[in-house]
Amino acid sequence: MSKRHSAKHKLDRRLGENIWGRPKSPVNKREYGPGQHGQRRKGKVSDFGIQLRAKQKLKGYYGDVTEKQFKACYTEAARMKGDTSQNLIGLLEQRLDMIVYRAKFAPTIFAARQIVSHGHIRVNGVKCNIASRRCFVGDEITLGSKAKEMALVLEAQNLAEREIPDYVAPDGNAKITFVRVPTLDEVPYPVKMEPNLVVEFYSR
Incomplete structure (x- = not known):
């Protein structure tokens, strides 16, 4: 990592x-x-x-x-x-850490990376700790039992500044399905x- x-x-x-x-x-x-010249640096x-x-x-x-x-x-x-x-x-957007972030399992992309690398995420029921793993349409991503109680995860799920996008379909608070590969818009x-x-x- x-x-x-x-x-x-x-x-x-x-x-x-x-x-x-x-x-x-x-x-x-x-x-x-x-820096000292930050306000003037407009070249x-x-x-x-x-x-x-x-x-x-x-x-x-x-x-x-x-x-x-x-x-x-x-x-x-x-x-x-x-x-x-x-x-x-x-x-x-198909990276596992990004899908964890989009699913609001973590408050930041950096926290999402940490949750994955610490083994708290399962892809189709199998534990995965590789943040860069590519997910495919239809993959189910779930939180491990310990992660459901983590303060970091609970904080993320209550964030008002972000919504879960349409291409990630939630099923309760601890499971999502990657529905489709998104376009830029x-x-x-x-x-x-x-x-x-x-x-x-x-x-x-």
Whole structure:
């Protein structure tokens, strides 16, 4: 499992956007960049800079995904039929940690990663601790018996700031079914994501 070496909210400050839609984000107070010259740093951004920023934002949103994993995801999306940017979003949303997050089993994507890696999640009745595992349509994801009582899980289920999307069908508080691979407009991102720019970045 990759480890995040910098504070999560540094990414928010650097991008100037509350990418996870969390109420504690520092961007809610200060929209300018970090550092002594953060308020003045408004230079013209090149096409490469715009594409890089779009990639950093999308990659950052999915938590601790490494550059190697993210690029492998893009490579696979490019090989698939159809729109590469839509394929990329579909592959990222099929990750087990992301489905756990969408199901409101965890308050943040980082907590979802932790719950999976600690063995609290079952896929079709089998314990799985691999956060990057790809789930398929029809897969049932359930919470382990210990996890149902965890404060983290109970906090997540009471969060008013997020709703469970249509492509994840809940069955009670501890079980969901992955109904379909979503398209970009179905994914409830708190900020605008531009996977088309990510595709341009990698296909240069």
